[in-house]
Amino acid sequence: MKLRLALPKGRIMGETAALLERAGLGLLGYEEESRSYRPSSTRFPDLFLKVFQEKDIPIQVAIGNYDLGICGLDWVEELLAKYPSGDLVKLANLGYGKSSLYVVASRYGGFSSLAQVKDGFETVRIVSEYQNLAESFALRLRLRRFKILPIWGAAEVYPPESADLALMAETSMDRLDGLDLVPLARLLTSSAFLIANRKSLANADMSELLKSFRPFEVEAEEEPPLPSIAAARGEKAPQDEKRVRLALPDGHQQHPTMEFLERAGLRLHGYCEPLETRRPTLGLPDVSVKVIRPQDMPLQVANENFDLAITGQDWLKDHLYRFPKSPVEEILNLGFGRVSVVAVVSGDLAVRNVMDLRELVKGGLIPAVRVASEYVNVADRYARDRHLERYKVIPTWGASEAFLPEDADLLIENTQSGETLNRHNLRIIDTLFDSAACLIGNTKTLSQPAKKAKIEHIIKVIGETAIKGR
Amino acid sequence: MRVSRCKGMRDLLPDDMAKFRHIEEVFQGCCLGWGYREVRTPTLEYLHLFTATGTLTPAMLGRVYSFLDWDGWSGERVVLRPEGTIPTARLYLENLEGDDLCKLFYVENTFTFEETGEESRERWQCGAELMGSGQPWADVELVLLALEVLERLGVGPLEVRLSHAGLIKALLAELGLGTAEQTEIWDQMLEGNVKVLGEIETEDADLKKALALLLDVKGSSPGFLENAKVLLGKALVRLEPSIDDLASIAQLLDAMGYPYQIDIPSGRGFEYYTGVMFGFYAAARRVGGGGRYDDLIPLVGGPAVPASGFALYMDELMDLVEAEMKTTDEKVLITPEERDVNGLKSCLELARRLRDSGYLAELDLGQRATGYRWLLSVPGEGPFRLTDRKTGKRSEIATLGRIMRAMGRSR
Numbered sequence: 001m002k003l004r005l006a007l008p009k010g011r012i013m014g015e016t017a018a019l020l021e022r023a024g025l026g027l028l029g030y031e032e033e034s035r036s037y038r039p040s041s042t043r044f045p046d047l048f049l050k051v052f053q054e055k056d057i058p059i060q061v062a063i064g065n066y067d068l069g070i071c072g073l074d075w076v077e078e079l080l081a082k083y084p085s086g087d088l089v090k091l092a093n094l095g096y097g098k099s100s101l102y103v104v105a106s107r108y109g110g111f112s113s114l115a116q117v118k119d120g121f122e123t124v125r126i127v128s129e130y131q132n133l134a135e136s137f138a139l140r141l142r143l144r145r146f147k148i149l150p151i152w153g154a155a156e157v158y159p160p161e162s163a164d165l166a167l168m169a170e171t172s173m174d175r176l177d178g179l180d181l182v183p184l185a186r187l188l189t190s191s192a193f194l195i196a197n198r199k200s201l202a203n204a205d206m207s208e209l210l211k212s213f214r215p216f217e218v219e220a221e222e223e224p225p226l227p228s229i230a231a232a233r234g235e236k237a238p239q240d241e242k243r244v245r246l247a248l249p250d251g252h253q254q255h256p257t258m259e260f261l262e263r264a265g266l267r268l269h270g271y272c273e274p275l276e277t278r279r280p281t282l283g284l285p286d287v288s289v290k291v292i293r294p295q296d297m298p299l300q301v302a303n304e305n306f307d308l309a310i311t312g313q314d315w316l317k318d319h320l321y322r323f324p325k326s327p328v329e330e331i332l333n334l335g336f337g338r339v340s341v342v343a344v345v346s347g348d349l350a351v352r353n354v355m356d357l358r359e360l361v362k363g364g365l366i367p368a369v370r371v372a373s374e375y376v377n378v379a380d381r382y383a384r385d386r387h388l389e390r391y392k393v394i395p396t397w398g399a400s401e402a403f404l405p406e407d408a409d410l411l412i413e414n415t416q417s418g419e420t421l422n423r424h425n426l427r428i429i430d431t432l433f434d435s436a437a438c439l440i441g442n443t444k445t446l447s448q449p450a451k452k453a454k455i456e457h458i459i460k461v462i463g464e465t466a467i468k469g470r
Numbered sequence: 471m472r473v474s475r476c477k478g479m480r481d482l483l484p485d486d487m488a489k490f491r492h493i494e495e496v497f498q499g500c501c502l503g504w505g506y507r508e509v510r511t512p513t514l515e516y517l518h519l520f521t522a523t524g525t526l527t528p529a530m531l532g533r534v535y536s537f538l539d540w541d542g543w544s545g546e547r548v549v550l551r552p553e554g555t556i557p558t559a560r561l562y563l564e565n566l567e568g569d570d571l572c573k574l575f576y577v578e579n580t581f582t583f584e585e586t587g588e589e590s591r592e593r594w595q596c597g598a599e600l601m602g603s604g605q606p607w608a609d610v611e612l613v614l615l616a617l618e619v620l621e622r623l624g625v626g627p628l629e630v631r632l633s634h635a636g637l638i639k640a641l642l643a644e645l646g647l648g649t650a651e652q653t654e655i656w657d658q659m660l661e662g663n664v665k666v667l668g669e670i671e672t673e674d675a676d677l678k679k680a681l682a683l684l685l686d687v688k689g690s691s692p693g694f695l696e697n698a699k700v701l702l703g704k705a706l707v708r709l710e711p712s713i714d715d716l717a718s719i720a721q722l723l724d725a726m727g728y729p730y731q732i733d734i735p736s737g738r739g740f741e742y743y744t745g746v747m748f749g750f751y752a753a754a755r756r757v758g759g760g761g762r763y764d765d766l767i768p769l770v771g772g773p774a775v776p777a778s779g780f781a782l783y784m785d786e787l788m789d790l791v792e793a794e795m796k797t798t799d800e801k802v803l804i805t806p807e808e809r810d811v812n813g814l815k816s817c818l819e820l821a822r823r824l825r826d827s828g829y830l831a832e833l834d835l836g837q838r839a840t841g842y843r844w845l846l847s848v849p850g851e852g853p854f855r856l857t858d859r860k861t862g863k864r865s866e867i868a869t870l871g872r873i874m875r876a877m878g879r880s881r
Contacts, residue, residue, distance in 0.1 A: 085585040125545075139528045145518045147545030302543040323543040 002046050003206050006061060006069035007039070008054040009399055012097035012192050016070055019094060019192075023212040035423065037402035044209060050406070053397040055129075058195065062086040065407050067200035068209070070094065074101055074130065074169055074190035081132035087198040091210070095218035097192040099169040101130065103137060104181040109160030114141060114184050117165065127151050127158045128167035133187060137167065149303065152293040152397075154250065156181060157278035161245070162290070162305035173227070189223050242450045244287045244458065247301070247309035248280070249294035253437060256336045257310055260437075264465035286454055295374075298440060302326045307445050307455060310334065314341055314375060314414055314435035321377035327443045331459055334466050337437040339414040341378065343430035344421055346405035353429050354386045357410060361390050372396050372408035379412040382432060401426060478584060478591035480785075489788045490594070493623060494577050497596040497782065500619045501575040504611070506598055509574050511557035514539075517547040519560055523769040525742035526552070527657045533583040550581035553740065554597040554781055555763065556770065562601050563772040571602040577784075594784035601767070604776030606718040609746050609762060610726075613719075616750055616758055616780050617728065625790040629751040630730040632719065633737030635761060636712035636745050638667070641684075644677060644705045645670050657741065664735040676703030689732035692720040712745070719746055742766045748780060752790055758782035802877075803842040805834035808850040817848050820870060827874055844877060 007030060008016055020027050026042035030051065037051045052060060057071035058079040064087065076090060105111040117124055124146040128134040131150040138146045151158075155168040156179045169190065170176050176183055194213055200206070248271060249257055258272050270280035271291065278291045292300065297309035298319030313330065320326055343354060351357050360366050368390040373379035376395045383391040396403060400413055401424045414435065415421055418428060439462055446455055475481055482490060498508065517536050520526050526534075535550040542548070551557055558574060566572050575598040584591050598615060600608050613630060620628050638659065642652040647670070658666045668685045672678050680701040689695065695717045699706055716732065723730050737747040738759065745762030760780025767775045804821050806813040817833055824831035832842075839845055839859065847855040853866040856873055867873050 136528075136532060139521070139531045142521070142524050142528065144522045144524065146521070149545050299543055303545070319543075322538075323541060325541045326543045328543075 002048055003044075003068070003200075003204065003209060004048045004050070004066040005209070006057045006066040006071075007049060007051050008057060008071050008192075009051050010054055012054065012070075012072065013051075015096040016192065019096070019216055023216065025212065037399065037424075047209070048406075050402060051399070052402060053399050055397045056399075058088060059394075060407065061195050061197050062088040064197050064199060067197050067204060067206060069195050070192055071195065072097055072099070072169075072190045073188065073193045074099070076193060076195055077188055077190075078130045078132050081130075081136045089196045089198050089201060090193055091196050092194040092213055092217040093220055094192040094194060094213070094216055098190065099171045100189045100223065101133065101167060101169050101187040102173075102176060102181075102183040103185040103187065104156075104159065104166050104168060104176060104183050105164065106160035107180045107182055109164065111164065111184065112182065117141070117184070118143060123147055124165060125149060125163045126165045126167060127155055127163040129153060129155060129169075130167050134167045137185075137187060147303075149299060152295040154278060154292045154296075157290050157292060158305075161288075162300065183226050186223065186226055189220070191218075191220075240286075241448075242286055242454075244308065244451050244454045245306045246282070246287055246289045246458070247297050247306040247311075248289055248291050249297070249310055250278075250291050251294065253294055253310070253312065253337050254291075257437065260334060260336055260465065261462075263468075264461050266461065284454075284458070287458070298326070298328050301440055301442050302328045304442055304445055307451060308439060308441050308458060310437060310439055312337060312339070312435050313433075313438050314339065314378070316438065316440055317433070317435070318375045318377045321381050328440055329443055330438045331441050331446075332439040332463050332466050334437040334439060334462070338434065339416055339436075340434050341375065341412065341414050341432045342418075342421075342428045343382065343432065344404070344411040344413055344426045344428055345409065347425040347427045349405060349409070349427075351429065354388070354410075357429075358386065358388055360409075361388065366409060368392050369410055370394055370408040371410045371412060372400050372403040373412035374398065374400060375412055378432065382412060383410075477587040478589070480590040480592065486788060489791050490784065493596065493782075493784060493787050493791060496622045497575070497577065497619050500615060500622065501598055504573070504615050506573040506575040506600075506615075509558065509561060509576050510578060511551065511554075511561050511576070513551055513579075514548045515551055515557055515560070517549050519770070520549065520552065520556055522771070523556060523742060523766060525556070525740060525766065525769065527660070527741060529657070529661070530582070535581050535583065551578065552582050553580050554578050554595055555599060555740070555742070555779055556766065558597070558599050558779075559601075559766050559770050559772075559777070562599075563767065563770055567772060567775075569602070571600075574599050574601070590785060595781040596784060597779060597781040599777060599779035601775055601777040604762075604764060606715060606746075607722060609719050609748075609778050610722045612760060612778060612780050613723065613730075613748055614726070614728070616748075616760070616782060619782060620750065620752055620757070623787065623791050625752040625757065625787060627753065629754075630723070630728065631733040631736040631749040631751065632716065632730055633732075633734050633747040633749075634712050634716045634745060635737060635743035635747055637684075637709060637716065638734065638737060640709045640712055641667070641681070644708055645672055653741075659735065660738050660741060662738050667735055674703075674705065676701065677705050680705065684734050689720075690729065692717045692724060694732055695720065716746060737761075742769070745778065750780070750782065752787075755786055755790070756783075757786045757790070800828065800830050801842045802829050802831045802844040802846055803834055803837075803839055804831060804846045804848060806848050810850075813848065813850055820846070820848065823870060824874070829877070846873065 013032060017030050024043055027039050029036050030039035039049045041047045054071045055075050057069040058076045060066045061069040062079060111117050118141055124143055126134050126138060126146060127149045129151055131148050134148045155166040158166050173183060254272060258268060261268060267283045268280050270277040280289050282289050294311040295315050297311040298316050300306050301309050316330060319328060345351055357369055361369055369388045370392050371379045371383050372394040374396055376393055380393050394408055400411055404411055404426055534552040536547045539548050554576060562572055577596050579592050579594050581592055598612060600612060617628060642655060655666055680698055683698050683701055695713050699713055702709060736749050739761060742763045743761040744764045747761035748759060749756055750758035758780055762778035764776040767777060802824055804817045806817045821831035821833060843860055845857040853868045854873060856867055856876060857864050867876060
């Protein structure tokens with residue numbers, strides 16, 4: 001039987017590659033620059049390897065798509081927090097890629113201990129990439145009223161204005177200090193782990209492979225205790241009713257957004273190089289800016305944590321499909337950052353369109369259509385509206401192209417020119433919609449008298465530029 | 471491809487439903503007789519209804535079915551009702567607060583995740599709640615009501631086990647444990663660990679003796695509690711109110727001639743219990759439980775209204791009761807000899823009149839005749855032909871009145 005091993009992209013990729021080299025696997029094609037998601041091993045030619053976002057690996061191993069995987073313990077625990085009875089086994093602590101999961105508050109947020117959080121009467125807002133761990137933390141603390149707002153990243157910038165607490169991974173407490181955050185609890189200490197599927201362990205002989213990892217196993221180290229926080233150094237930051245809160249995107253959309261705003265005459269300081277901060281300043285009075293993930297903006301605007309945000313129409317649509325009554329609306333189409341959201345299959349799959357895919361399920365050739373996507377709600381609606389009958393939506397956190405053909409049958413993905421898709425031998429069978437950057441707002445907050453004039457001014461300036469740009 | 475039911479879910483088949491309805495009818499009849507009124511809370515509630523009370527353990531909350539509703543962008547989660555009492559307390563506060571005494575009952579399903587999927591994740595219960603009385607005889611009323619239901623269902627031999635949440639909590643405090651430790655032990659007991667309390671070490675010799683008595687001996691009279699009081703020594707001060715409360719309930723049950731067992735470690739269920747806790751057993755299986763929860767309504771945001779209640783577990787009872795099915799004797803199969811409009815019309819009219827007289831009358835749609843006592847053939851003209859499958863006797867009868875007389879004679 002051919003063994004399957006899932007390897008991480010991103011943060012711990014370099015150290016994982018180094019470990020596999022020392023373990024003598026002789027890997028080819030597992031480095032940052034590699035365009036392939038399928039490295040190979042000279043020592044174990046039969047081993048099937050695939051590269052995933054770290055967060056996807058525990059799920060892939062738990063459902064049995066992979067026998068083994070390497071990823072941070074944090075993502076393993078995140079999965080186990082919700083699905084403790086799954087088929088996931090932690091085999092070995094590999095020691096590198098250390099970080100801790102901290103529950104943090106802002107130095108200026110008014111919370112200096114968990115007891116204070118617990119005794120508060122207001123709803124506690126917690127943001128995190130680790131929403132299952134955040135929920136079980138809140139339940140264990142017996143918080144009476146709380147909201148978990150899942151995010152894709154940039155947790156550190158939310159407290160105190162946009163969240164009371166964040167649950168986030170950080171490599172040291174000094175770094176938290178540099179972010180003006182105070183740790184109230186450490187939920188766990190994470191490092192890279194070798195994990196396995198329980199059934200694979202029971203049924204397949206992978207002793208040779210496991211042996212090569214043995215010398216690198218380490219014991220968990222004791223962590224220094226959290227410093228006791230004498231008192232919060234600031235009063236709880238009052239929400240300034242007059243300030244307009246604007247969210248700008250990081251990632252791919254960052255440069256085009258900056259160029260666009262500069263054309264509109266809005267000078268940003270600290271948004272892009274040489275100085276990058278998550279709280280840049282804009283040359284307008286009473287406007288505060290935060291840089292967050294575009295994926296997170298619709299939910300944040302719906303919750304009135306921001307008044308305006310620049311995101312993509314794709315993410316707005318994904319939000320509105322899930323929450324049709326959400327108060328978020330598109331104010332302006334900004335015209336840049338155009339992509340198409342498309343349905344994609346493997347180039348080797350003999351289907352011309354989505355109807356053919358449906359026939360595969362009807363004919364019993366596949367048990368269900370596995371639809372992988374970062375746009376979970378768009379993908380779900382697409383599969384439902386096209387009557388794929390039996391389908392599963394597999395949420396992904398990037399590098400979705402890697403899922404086809406072994407781990408998904410259909411991919412809902414955005415593309416500019418289709419070039420990347422071609423390179424991975426993928427074929428577009430349908431276009432769902434076109435998407436561009438847009439300015440979004442909350443129907444409720446837009447009409448608040450204290451901010452109305454300022455918001456309208458920003459919309460006007462941005463709107464004129466958007467029209468000129470067409 | 472065949473689609474099967476969801477893992478951990480149960481189909482209720484005709485025989486199951488016959489038992490289900492029978493239990494429900496008996497429960498409903500008894501409750502109405504005691505002056506309880508029926509309510510039904512919605513299947514969905516806000517998660518914070520259950521977190522706000524702080525009375526479901528984190529382990530229980532970790533097993534609820536919670537999700538974001540279609541308008542849940544705020545992160546406000548909703549849950550499939552995980553138990554019956556907290557929603558009923560909410561219903562009372564929202565709609566009925568101010569009634570001096572409020573006696574309610576319900577038949578509801580509850581949802582809790584169970585990992586293996588072998589036990590049903592959806593369970594039904596018959597619950598009764600009495601809000602507005604803190605008297606021991608209110609607790610006794612609930613015990614008697616539950617026993618009446620069980621007696622009428624004929625699931626005996628019955629057993630009532632009594633414990634006391636106030637007594638256990640006072641004991642834990644008396645043993646010198648920290649608050650967090652007290653909660654942890656209490657939670658373990660509630661989940662059915664009967665040994666945990668006995669494993670706690672104590673230096674206090676009096677307390678040790680009293681503890682041994684309370685935990686190891688099953689009392690069957692109020693005298694048992696009086697004995698414990700003597701042994702408790704200085705710990706008595708804190709424990710006395712709970713012991714006296716339990717004793718007065720025991721006295722009343724004694725006076726009524728109902729046997730019971732005082733079994734302190736048997737207490738289980740929910741953290742919201744404050745006073746007496748009852749467990750109902752039939753044929754040695756736990757078929758129900760309940761207790762006093764005086765702090766719950768304040769925790770849901772209401773005034774200090776004392777309350778107590780119980781629930782009987784439908785799934786367990788269904789294993790113990792006999793189904794009351796219509797007997798074959800009452801079933802008639804009617805076959806039209808002419809399958810035109812007139813032929814069918816006379817059959818349907820005939821069937822209705824038979825049903826009005828208490829028979830189970832069905833039209834022949836091609837089903838097998840086994841399972842029917844009577845076969846009635848309806849010609850276009852001329853007399854009906856009646857076959858009694860029990861005796862094999864065939865007769866030709868001219869009118870419906872005579873048919874019913876013929877059938878009635880043989881019943």
